[in-house]
Amino acid sequence: MNLSTRILLHIREIYRSLFSWVPAAPGTVLRWLAFRPLFKSSSSFRIGPGVFILGFKNISLGYGVALNRHSSLTADRGYINLGNQVYLGDFSIISGDDGEVRIGNNVLIGPNCLIQAANHRFDRLDVPIMDQGHISNRVLIEDNVWIGGNVVICPGAHIGSGCVIGAGAVVTGTIPPNAIAVGVPARVIKFRG
Numbered sequence: 001m002n003l004s005t006r007i008l009l010h011i012r013e014i015y016r017s018l019f020s021w022v023p024a025a026p027g028t029v030l031r032w033l034a035f036r037p038l039f040k041s042s043s044s045f046r047i048g049p050g051v052f053i054l055g056f057k058n059i060s061l062g063y064g065v066a067l068n069r070h071s072s073l074t075a076d077r078g079y080i081n082l083g084n085q086v087y088l089g090d091f092s093i094i095s096g097d098d099g100e101v102r103i104g105n106n107v108l109i110g111p112n113c114l115i116q117a118a119n120h121r122f123d124r125l126d127v128p129i130m131d132q133g134h135i136s137n138r139v140l141i142e143d144n145v146w147i148g149g150n151v152v153i154c155p156g157a158h159i160g161s162g163c164v165i166g167a168g169a170v171v172t173g174t175i176p177p178n179a180i181a182v183g184v185p186a187r188v189i190k191f192r193g
């Protein structure tokens with residue numbers, strides 16, 4: 001990373017930190033005013049205190065998105081698209097880096113979840129894993145999904161509309177519409193309705 005990129009990163013971090021600690025309604029209003037022009041696209045949204053965002057220009061937020069306390073969105077080298085009324089729980093992380101995370105409308109994501117677009121490469125034995133780069137991929141979560149607390153959604157996962165993902169699950173593949181899936185790896189135990 002060259003010097004000018006480093007300086008830019010520090011300036012961005014200072015700008016974000018100026019507003020991120022402010023509590024309650026004044027903080028929500030300040031963050032809306034300060035961050036709205038930075039997103040690729042957005043309308044009304046609510047960002048709680050301590051939220052961390054990198055790569056605003058690659059992030060689109062639909063109407064009524066709520067990013068709760070200490071959650072984070074990172075998309076410096078990728079994309080995040082959140083539909084209308086997406087709720088991201090406290091301390092949850094969405095990383096679109098080296099790929100894309102696309103989430104539909106009316107999606108509820110519990111606390112402490114991790115949604116990650118890309119994996120590290122690890123095929124070479126002569127190079128440290130951290131130096132091997134990433135395998136680009138994407139995560140797709142369709143409309144009207146409820147994801148419980150402490151869920152991990154791995155690169156390549158596709159969760160169909162109307163699904164419920166139980167607390168603590170690790171989703172690695174495709175979950176069909178309206179399924180209730182639990183466990184590690186997540187398996188369908190029944191269907192809604």
Ligand SMILES: CC(C)(COP(=O)(O)OP(=O)(O)OC[C@H]1O[C@@H](n2cnc3c(N)ncnc32)[C@H](O)[C@@H]1OP(=O)(O)O)[C@@H](O)C(=O)NCCC(=O)NCCS
Binds near residue numbers: 110148169189
């Ligand atoms: C997935 C969930 C919605 C299932 O609710 P349900 O339909 O009432 O399911 P049941 O309680 O009847 O459980 C059915 C089976 O799945 C198991 N199960 C339920 N939730 C599970 C979970 N999260 N992980 C592993 N197994 C689970 C039950 O033990 C039961 O197993 P059994 O048939 O062998 O006895 C619920 O258990 C859950 O995980 N909710 C998320 C809560 C949460 O994280 N809230 C905060 C975020 S907003």
